[in-house]
Amino acid sequence: xxxxxxxxxxxxxxxxxxxxxxxxxxxxxxxxxxxxxxxxxxxxxxxxxxxxxxxxxxxxxxxxxxxxxxxxxxxxxxxxxxxxxxxxxxxxxxxxxxxxxxxxxxxxxxxxxxxxxxxxxxxxxxxxxxxxxxxxxxxxxxxxxxxxxxxxxxxxxxxxxxxxxxxxxxxxxxxxxxxxxxxxxxxxxxxxxxxxxxxxxxxxxxxxxxxxxxxxxxxxxxxxxxxxxxxxxxxxxxxxxxxxxxxxxxxxxxxxxxxxxxxxxxxxxxxxxxxxxxxxxxxxxxxxxxxxxxxxxxxxxxxxxxxxxxxxxxxxxxxxxxxxxxxxxxxxxxxxxxxxxxxxxxxxxxxxxxxxxxxxxxxxxxxxxxxxxxxxxxxxxxxxxxxxxxxxxxxx
Ligand code: AMP
Numbered sequence: 147x148x149x150x151x152x153x154x155x156x157x158x159x160x161x162x163x164x165x166x167x168x169x170x171x172x173x174x175x176x177x178x179x180x181x182x183x184x185x186x187x188x189x190x191x192x193x194x195x196x197x198x199x200x201x202x203x204x205x206x207x208x209x210x211x212x213x214x215x216x217x218x219x220x221x222x223x224x225x226x227x228x229x230x231x232x233x234x235x236x237x238x239x240x241x242x243x244x245x246x247x248x249x250x251x252x253x254x255x256x257x258x259x260x261x262x263x264x265x266x267x268x269x270x271x272x273x274x275x276x277x278x279x280x281x282x283x284x285x286x287x288x289x290x291x292x293x294x295x296x297x298x299x300x301x302x303x304x305x306x307x308x309x310x311x312x313x314x315x316x317x318x319x320x321x322x323x324x325x326x327x328x329x330x331x332x333x334x335x336x337x338x339x340x341x342x343x344x345x346x347x348x349x350x351x352x353x354x355x356x357x358x359x360x361x362x363x364x365x366x367x368x369x370x371x372x373x374x375x376x377x378x379x380x381x382x383x384x385x386x387x388x389x390x391x392x393x394x395x396x397x398x399x400x401x402x403x404x405x406x407x408x409x410x411x412x413x414x415x416x417x418x419x420x421x422x423x424x425x426x427x428x429x430x431x432x433x434x435x436x437x438x439x440x441x442x443x444x445x446x447x448x449x450x451x452x453x454x455x456x457x458x459x460x461x462x463x464x465x466x467x468x469x470x471x472x473x474x475x476x477x478x479x480x481x482x483x484x485x486x487x488x489x490x491x492x493x494x495x496x497x498x499x500x501x502x503x504x505x506x507x508x509x510x511x512x513x514x515x516x517x518x519x520x521x522x523x524x525x526x527x528x529x530x531x532x533x534x535x536x537x538x539x540x541x542x
Contacts, residue, residue: 147314147319147322147541148312148313148314148540149313149314149315149316149318149319150188150191150192150287150313150314150315150316151191151316152313153285153311153313154195155191155192155195155196155197155285156195156196156197156253157196157197157253158192158195158197158198158283158284158285158311159197159198159200159248159251159282159283159284159285160192160197160198160199160200160283160284160285160286160287161200161202161279161280161282161283161285161286161287161304162185162188162189162192162199162200162201162202162287162288162289162315163202163203163286163287163288163289163290163293163300163301163304163536164181164182164185164201164202164203164289164290164315165181165203165289165290165291165292165293165520165521166181166182166201166203166205166218166221166225167181167203167204167205167206167292167293168181168182168205168221168224170220170221174215174220175224176221176224179224179228180507180520181292181520182224182225182228182229183228184317184520185289185315185317186228186229186230187316187317188287188289188315188316188317189201189229189231189256191316192287193231193254193256196253196254197253197285198251198252198253198254198255198256198257199255199256199257200248200251200256200257200259200282200283201225201233201256201257201258201259202239202259202262202279202300203218203258203259203261203262203290204261204262204263204268204293204300205217205218205221205261205263206261206263207263208261208263208264209263209266210263210264210265210266210269211264212264213264216261216263216264217260217261218235218258218259218260218261219235219237219260222235222258225258229256231256232255232256233256233257233258234247234251234255234256234257234258235257235258235260236257236258236259236260237260238259238260238264239259239260239261239262239264239265239279240265240275240278240279240282241278244259244282245281245282248281248282248283259282262279262298262299262300267299268298268299268300269296269298269299270298270299271297271298271299271302271303272299272303273299273303273306275299276299276300276303276304276306276307277307279299279300279304280304280307280308284311285308285311285312285313286304286305286307286308286311286312286313287312287313287314287315288301288305288312288313288314288315288318288536288539288540289314289315289316289317289318290315290318290536291317291318291321291519291520291521291524291525291536292520292521292522292523292524293521293524293536294318294521294524294534294535294536294537295521295523295524295527295532295534295535295536296535296536297535301535301536301539302535302536302538302539303539304539305539305540306539312539312540313540314537314540317520318536318537320517321519321520321521321524321525322528322537324496324516324517324519325496325525325528325529327459327494327496328355328358328459328461328494328496329354329355329358329529330358332358332458332459332494333458333459333494334360334458334459335360335361335456335457335458335459336358336359336360336361336457336458336459336460336461337359337360337361337362337363337453337454337457337459337460337461338355338359338361338362338363338460338461338462338463339363339365339450339454339460339461339462339463339464339466339481339485340352340362340363340364340365340366340368340463340464341364341365341366341367341368341369341463341464341465341466341467341478341502342366342367342368342463342464342465342501343366343367343368343384344367344368344384344386345368345371345372345386345389345392345393345396346386346389348368348463348464349392349396350530350531351463351526351529351530352396353396353399354529354530354531355461355529356399356400356403356405357403359405359461360404360405360406360457361405361406361407361408361453361457362400362405362406362407362408363408363450363453363454363466364407364408364409364410365410365442365446365450365464365465365466365467365477365481366464366465366466366467367383367384368384368464369409369410369430369439369466370383370384370385370439371385371386371389371390371393372393372396372397372409373409373430373431374387374390374393375390375391375393375394375397376393376394376397376409376431377431378430378431378432378433379431379432379433379434380430380433380439381415381433381434381435381436381437381438381439382435382436382437382438383413383415383433383438383439384438406453408449408450408453409430410430410442410443410446410449410450410466411429411430411443411445411446411449412427412428412429412430412442412443412444412445412446413427413428413430413433413439413440413441413442413443413446414426414427414439414440414441414442414443414467414474414476414477415427415428415433415434415437415438415439415440416437416438416440416474417436417437417438418438419438419440419468420471421471421472421473421474422473423473425440425473425474427443427444428443430443430446440467440468440471440474441466441467441468441474441475441476441477441478442466442467442477442478442480442481443477446477447476447477447480447481447484450466450480450481450484451480451483451484451487454481454484454485454487454488454493455484455487455488455491457488457493458492458493458494459493459494459495460485460488460489460493460494460495460496461495461496461498461529462481462485462495462496462497462498462502462515463497463498463499463502463525463526463529464499464501464502465478465501465502465505466478466481469501469505478505479509482505482506482509482511482514485497485511485514485515486511486514486515489514489515489516490514493516494516494517495515495516495517496515496516496517496519497511497512497515497517497518497519498518498519498521498522498525498526498529499519499522499525499526499529500522503518503519503522506518524536
């Protein structure tokens with residue numbers, strides 16, 4: 147893996163694809179700058195070598211049109227504050243103005259290009275557009291893990307124009323190392339926790355990770371498809387009836403791979419999908435008619451805790467209850483505690499994919515696990531075993 151640490155960027159203008167697709171409030175103020183802070187090490191390395199940095203990113207979905215609310219002008223101050231450097235801005239990502247701005251850039255300076263998606267050619271992976279971007283720099287760095295699963299002009303096509311001078315940024319390298327640590331070089335026992343709503347969206351992940359893991363904890367809404375397939379009574383709980391045979395197949399494959407599957411033994415049930423609904427804990431195989439399981443029960447939490455405290459490598463994707471409702475968040479909080487405790491005892495823990503990342507940040511577990519992925523879709527596709535276009539472009 148060729149990273150920015152393998153090159154000296156003195157006097158080089160370095161095009162760095164970042165993912166500054168940050169959330170903003172109604173006044174367009176950035177509400178979470180994690181993605182900006184995440185690329186600081188890469189930028190510092192280039193600046194310390196005596197190079198200059200040209201940042202390129204997309205923001206939102208302007209769909210090829212120039213729209214004020216998606217302008218990167220609105221985030222320049224935040225980028226500058228988080229990176230701790232003045233930021234120059236140019237109002238287009240290609241063409242004369244961009245070329246001029248790049249020409250004037252001095253070592254130690256940072257230039258931010260306007261939103262790449264103001265040009266349809268970005269998402270279309272247009273070669274001409276990629277070539278025009280490439281004219282701005284002497285080297286290309288991809289540090290945008292969040293968009294690494296897209297074959298866009300700036301994330302993959304552009305690499306064609308930099309044979310010897312294309313590199314992974316340090317964030318990208320860390321993301322790849324974290325996934326490798328779980329799927330290839332993980333210290334055993336390796337435990338994966340998969341939760342969330344549906345089995346259908348996680349099948350490819352399960353199939354891909356089975357050979358690498360020792361324990362599979364299945365929780366959340368997707369557990370009920372397994373419980374029903376095993377003959378349990380699940381009341382009105384979430385279920386994918388067309389996936390019952392598949393659930394049994396997964397269990398059989400797990401057995402072939404000598405993976406211990408841990409399904410919840412009890413569940414917190416409610417009469418309606420509502421935080422204020424009356425609730426109680428029951429055996430997960432005996433949910434009364436008219437009730438639905440919305441969280442892992444107390445016994446399940448202990449059962450998962452035992453598995454996790456005996457694990458050396460942990461992968462977590464998906465909440466094990468409806469954590470958005472405070473009355474059904476306790477199971478996922480207990481899981482976060484167990485993973486934090488296991489991490490303290492020396493396990494490597496990786497949290498990745500949409501909702502579990504939102505959860506660890508909201509409840510403060512992001513500091514207590516080993517690594518929180520910055521890529522939702524990119525993380526899930528990596529776990530599915532796919533080679534992401536943004537990664538292939540640098541490797542090949
Ligand atoms: P996913 O996007 O598939 O990872 O699913 C995440 C969603 O699953 C979250 O919004 C949770 O509220 C939801 N979820 C977790 N457990 C349950 C459950 N028992 N019943 C319904 N939804 C659930």
